[in-house]
Amino acid sequence: MTRNTIMNWSVSKVGNILILLFAFLLFAGKLNAQNNDPYGFKNLKGLFEAGEHVIPKYSSTGDKQKNELEFILATGFNTYKAFFSSQDNPSCVFYPSCSVYSVEAFQQKGLFLGTLYTFDRLSRCHRLVKANEYIYNPEKQRFYDPLK
Amino acid sequence: MKLKIIIISVFSLFVYSFSVAQTIDETYDFANQQFRLGNYQKALVEFQRVAFFDSQDKYNDVYQKIGDSFFALNDYNMAAQNYSVAIRIAQTDSLQIELIFKKTNCFFKQKNFLLALNELFVISEPESAYLKNKYHLYLATSYFGIGDYNSALNYFGELIPRQMSEELAEIFEDFENYNQRFRPDKIKTMSMLLPGLGQFYTGNILKGLNSFVLIGGIAVATVFIWQAYGFLNAFLSTSSWYYRYYTGGYKHAKDLAVHKLEHKREVVYQSVLQLIEENIDKVK
Numbered sequence: 026m027t028r029n030t031i032m033n034w035s036v037s038k039v040g041n042i043l044i045l046l047f048a049f050l051l052f053a054g055k056l057n058a059q060n061n062d063p064y065g066f067k068n069l070k071g072l073f074e075a076g077e078h079v080i081p082k083y084s085s086t087g088d089k090q091k092n093e094l095e096f097i098l099a100t101g102f103n104t105y106k107a108f109f110s111s112q113d114n115p116s117c118v119f120y121p122s123c124s125v126y127s128v129e130a131f132q133q134k135g136l137f138l139g140t141l142y143t144f145d146r147l148s149r150c151h152r153l154v155k156a157n158e159y160i161y162n163p164e165k166q167r168f169y170d171p172l173k
Numbered sequence: 174m175k176l177k178i179i180i181i182s183v184f185s186l187f188v189y190s191f192s193v194a195q196t197i198d199e200t201y202d203f204a205n206q207q208f209r210l211g212n213y214q215k216a217l218v219e220f221q222r223v224a225f226f227d228s229q230d231k232y233n234d235v236y237q238k239i240g241d242s243f244f245a246l247n248d249y250n251m252a253a254q255n256y257s258v259a260i261r262i263a264q265t266d267s268l269q270i271e272l273i274f275k276k277t278n279c280f281f282k283q284k285n286f287l288l289a290l291n292e293l294f295v296i297s298e299p300e301s302a303y304l305k306n307k308y309h310l311y312l313a314t315s316y317f318g319i320g321d322y323n324s325a326l327n328y329f330g331e332l333i334p335r336q337m338s339e340e341l342a343e344i345f346e347d348f349e350n351y352n353q354r355f356r357p358d359k360i361k362t363m364s365m366l367l368p369g370l371g372q373f374y375t376g377n378i379l380k381g382l383n384s385f386v387l388i389g390g391i392a393v394a395t396v397f398i399w400q401a402y403g404f405l406n407a408f409l410s411t412s413s414w415y416y417r418y419y420t421g422g423y424k425h426a427k428d429l430a431v432h433k434l435e436h437k438r439e440v441v442y443q444s445v446l447q448l449i450e451e452n453i454d455k456v457k
Contacts, residue, residue: 064307066450068278069314073442075435111380112387114421 094136102128118154119170120162123147129172142172197226201235208242217242233262237272244279253279270296270304277311286318306332306453317442322349329445333452341448348441355437357430364426368419371426375433384422391415 105124117123126146131139149170159168204219220238227235240255256276263269273296280289293312299305313328326345330338355375364371368388372381391414399407 063303064310064450064453065274065278066446069281069310070443070446072281072284072314072318073435073439075432075439108383108387109418112384112418112421112425114417114424116417 098128098131118150118152118168119146119159120165120167121171123150126170126172133172146170197223197231200226201232204238208238208245213242213245217246230262233264234259236262237275240272240275244275244282247282249279249282252276267299267301267304270299270308274307274311277315281314281318284318286315290315290319302456306456310449310453329449332449332456334455337448337452341445344441344444344448348437351437352434355430355433357427357434360430361423361427364423368422371423372429375426375429377429380425380429384418384425387418388415388422391418 102124110122110124119126121129123143123146127139127143130142130146133139134142154168156168159170161168200219201223204216204223207213207219208216217239220235220242223232224235224239236255236259240252240259243249243252243255253276256272256279260269260272260276263272273292277289277292280286280292290312293308293315296308299308309328309331313325313332316322316328317325322345326342330341333341360371360375362371363374364384367385369381369383369385372378372384391411395407395411395415398410
């Protein structure tokens with residue numbers, strides 16, 4: 026009579042055991058994955074992330090090559106934003122702000138219409154703005170007035 | 174005509190035999206499957222359907238699942254509402270406490286730490302070590318959120334071994350000193366006394382220089398106009414500009430200080446959380 030030792034096991038028996046072991050490890054892994062954060066640290070980690078304020082910068086979006094006028098406009102806008110606007114009180118009642126609106130108007134409508142759009146926006150930007158004509162964003166505390 | 178009726182009847186019976194409505198169990202399984210796959214909107218609709226048709230209250234956890242779906246969709250108000258329902262119908266104390274934590278998480282996400290604290294006060298100190306630790310962790314986070322750093326330190330201290338409390342206390346002491354050093358009102362006053370000084374103090378050299386040159390330039394222009402055209406002309410032409418950039422300057426200095434403190438707060442919280450995450454299992 027032969028003794029039942031590991032050495033006597035057939036290949037199929039060992040194979041079955043290996044399959045079972047693999048299935049067990051897979052299942053155990055899943056169980057572990059479900060319980061690896063019981064305290065919810067993942068949710069707590071990003072709670073106090075400080076926001077960053079980035080000054081908008083003008084950059085050409087069109088396919089056309091940059092010309093002198095666009096260069097002057099871009100330089101003027103970027104200088105105004107970096108040197109003057111950054112030191113100013115937040116006085117614009119709209120967003121995008123008048124300067125951003127103006128650049129967009131020049132980019133999309135050209136020099137003549139862009140100038141008219143800019144003056145139109147500047148004439149509307151004051152504290153007596155007609156509130157029912159715009160959508161108010163409480164988070165930004167400003168009225169939404171995009172270029173149309 | 175008779176033949177027509179027979180054909181229609183047979184066809185109807187044939188269709189009926191195949192068209193079986195989805196059962197509530199199938200809907201529930203399908204919703205769970207959709208949730209696991211990350212289709213939260215679809216999962217939400219299906220869970221709501223289960224809640225509506227489950228007249229025998231077979232699926233008690235469905236409101237929790239609806240809350241989870243809303244939470245995953247970043248609708249924290251609706252998530253909190255559904256967790257409230259789930260809390261009311263929860264069958265065990267531990268489940269109720271876990272649901273309160275979930276509801277508290279909704280308020281955390283909305284940065285409403287006072288409301289989170291109010292929610293946590295409903296819980297009486299749990300007996301199980303795991304729930305007790307989690308309770309202290311959430312309390313500490315709420316106190317940290319409302320700026321009560323002493324209470325936050327006390328509760329965070331409960332989550333690490335005794336020998337490490339000194340390290341934690343040092344982090345908070347350093348944070349307290351930092352808060353004192355960059356008090357927003359102090360920075361604002363500095364920029365009121367000398368434009369740009371507050372910005373310099375907070376480490377923003379370029380912004381400080383910008384403010385100093387801009388306001389200084391307006392002041393120089395005022396003196397020139399005063400000498401050339403008189404005081405009234407100088408006052409009328411430059412006072413509004415001066416006011417605009419002077420007040421803007423010190424308000425920006427204050428904002429810079431607030432930002433600096435917010436950054437420090439983020440760093441402190443992250444380091445405290447890491448310390449706790451690494452050691453919470455060692456607390457008996």
